[in-house]
Amino acid sequence: MTAIISTAYSRDLGDELRRLRESCTGLGGRAMAIQLGWDPSKVSTIENGKARASDIDLVQYLATCGKDIDFMEDFRRRYRNAFDLYFVQVPDNLRTIAMTESMAKKIVSYDIMTVHGLLQTQRYARELFVDGDIEAPEDIEKYVQARMERQTILRRPNRPECLFYVHELALQLHLGDAQLMEDQYLRLLFNTHILRVVPANVRGAAFQTKCTLYEFEKVPPVVFTETNMGQVFAQDNAAVERGRRLFERLDAVALESGSPGEFHPWAPTDPGVTVSRHRALVTLVT
Missing domain, CATH: 3.30.870 (Endonuclease; Chain A)
Structure with missing residues (x-):
């Protein structure tokens, strides 16, 4: 996870992850972090678009939400440009x-x-x-x-x-x-x-x-x-x-x-x- 300036699109995609967590797992942010073995603040930081998640982070997160490989690849493709200033x-x-x-x-x-x-x-x-x-x-x-x-x-x-x-x-x-x-x-x-x-x-x-x-x-x-x-x-x-x-x-x-x-x-x-x-x-x- 890399700290970086958030953008409109990073906040949008972070919110999309939050919605997936809530609808697919029923877990709160802290419980999700425990499930993934992450620091408690990491889920919040990614979901608020304040830091770039690594490919491994995204795969782990989306797999916990029950998403298949096609969904993961599509999300990773969109996430690639999430922090672009243009x-x-x-x-x-x-x-x-x-x-x-x-x-x-x-x-x-x-x-x-x-x-x-x-x-x-x-x-x-x-x-x-x-x-x-x-x-x-x-x-x-x-x-x-x-x-x-x-x-x-x-x-x-x-x-x-x-x-x-x-x-x-x-x-x-x-x-x-x-x-x-x-x-x-x-x-x-x-x-x-x-x-x-x-x-x-x-x-x-x-x-x-x-x-x-x-x-x-x-x-x-x-x-x-x-x-x-x-x-x-x-x-x-x-x-x-x-x-x-x-x-x-x-x-x-x-x-x-x-x-x-x-x-x-x-x-x-x-x-x-x-x-x-x-x-x-x-x-x-x-």
Whole structure:
């Protein structure tokens, strides 16, 4: 076992081991350590992603959980990159990002063409998947529900401090029918205290990449970005510093956030004037 800086993915895989222990053995962490002949702290350290387990450690652990050689080889393959400071995974892996959000004490994000997933309504999220036409139709509902479940962190008593920057282009993008967009705009209006709009005339900001910075209580910060092809987690100091510079720039050009008590939703309108609603939202958050 090698002590090392934990990463979002090492914590995810460590948590996967914990779940296997609980579901397959019924043993507590200390009892598992005794079963394996390990120091009592070793199980906790590995399950929290704070140290790299050796191949022998993983085989012993997984064998105690009753896993076969094929499972062990698949887990070892994934674990090989668990502590990389730059890590890329397929976008349909939902565990790592959900765990990262649930552990964060602060989340700062920037989205250019869409509203951030933590602020999306269910219909808006579904329409994004449908219009994207990449995910298999039978998988879309699973992804939508996972996105809605991630939003529970905003309702926790110890919820993370959040700030969402969104470019005005995202508010101009019309998805589905007028009622869908009306509901999404209302969701944003009720969250204007954590929302800042980057005006369309700040053209340089539109050429940036969507980005989220996660900060934690006891582990290093992580910068995250994604495309339809992959999710990128970067923990290297240079990457984190670039993320911080981006948000410093956005802080200088974005409209100020407001208090939700100061705003009033507009009345429903005909679909023909829906395109103007984003301008009402921009006006409200100034």
